[in-house]
Amino acid sequence: MIVSITTAKYLDAYRLKLVFNTGESGDVDLQDLVFKYDAAAPLRDINLFKSFRLDEWATVVWDCGFDVSPETLYERATGKRVNWVQYNEKNTKKEYQA
DSSP, X not given: OOOOEEEEEEEETTEEEEEETXXXXXXXXXXXXXXXXXXXXXXXXXXXXXXXXXXXXXXXEOTTSOEEOHHHHHHHHHXXXXXXXXXXXXXXXXXXXX
């Protein structure tokens, strides 16, 4: 299953509340990413951070070009790992799931 974000809302500081197509939801704190990557430097201004949106791929994006994938946000919000490929018991068929 491919994970996507259905709803994203600003909470406070660098935190977002997310709802996923799996029915799961959670909060994520992105302060570490905002201060780690140069591409996210404009988002250190909290007013710019608040101006995120979901693009056509259900990815959280900002006008400065910075984005965070739904898979990364899912893992941060739920504590669950996204398994991209899983083999059946015969190790022959690939199935995508979260």
